[in-house]
Amino acid sequence: MMLSRYAISPFTNPASVEVWDTWFRWREHGVLRDASIETTWQRVSAALSAVEGKDPVRWSRCFFEAQASWRLLLDERILGSAGTPLAEWPDDPVALLNVARFVMAPLTSQASFAFDAFQEMASLAMRAVDNALLSRSGVEQGLAQARIGLVGMGDGLALLGKRYDSPAGRVMAGSIARAFAQGCLQANVRLARDRGTSCAPDDTSLAAARARDMPRDLLADIARRGLRHTHPTAITSQPQLALLANAVTDAIDPLDAAEQAATVRAAGSRSMRPEGYAFALARRGGCEGSAAIVLRESTHIPVAAQIDLRGAVQPWIDRPIEYPVRVSREPDTRAATHWQRLASAYHLGNLRWSHA
8 A cells, every 4th residue: 555556756746745745744853754645645544544443444545545646635734643643633624625636538628527436535535524523532522613625626627628717617616516515415424324413403404405406315314314514515725735736726716827836935945836737737748729728728817707616616515615716916995895796696705815
């Protein structure tokens, strides 16, 4: 399960190596403990699976392979400390699905999205945060704080040949979000069956699932068993994890020139300017025709288009998407008021701004 699985490094971005080495690589009393990123993943996977009552080795392998494929990214605090004497098990653990890594035949006319695998990974992400909470206390408390989110949406759409600011891009983003919601809900009910509920069956949970047109058998399970977690899906900004995963776009942000110009400053080390994941993939593998056009036109996306895509995703997410929107400069009062009205129509919450 270790180094022999890779012919080349899992890193394709030098800045990502520095992020891992600086923030997530275990050192103890000046001694290097994580020989490679695979060692980090193995350390975290073994710690997460330790609470499994049945077949912990299998679950450790699942967590390892999900991380090693860059499809699942676990909480920064867990990555940095799980399996060490100073393990930190937060009461609000985060797990992210990397949308970009589920695109098959990227940047080609045959590009497609692996919806089934994505949905299964959403279920595994839910189990990972549940295990983290059990590792924290050994008792059932604070389960409502689990957060499952997304990263790499901008890259994923570009690799599929979908413009971020197009109807096709919004439809695809909504379809991805629906698979995400269903995978998380399936695991939520399954965990309630196997480990107990943190909330009794109620009309609110059923109404939300019905509004999302979830399968009938899943609705029946919610009515019968309740849920393990309340409102677990939340899309929040996680720039450090996005950069670790070979510089994919943060959360559901579009590609942007700022992605290529982001500066990483490790304490006492050089600054690096990473190339975004989709751009690097295109450079290495070649990109022509319509795919090249989409990639080229996927930067500098207007605020209104960013809000529209968030609006396409929001119906499938439990909590309002309200992390900062990228802007080139602080909007004036008139523009901010207009964009807030648009965001409110999508139930996105209060807008905040991030200067690209």
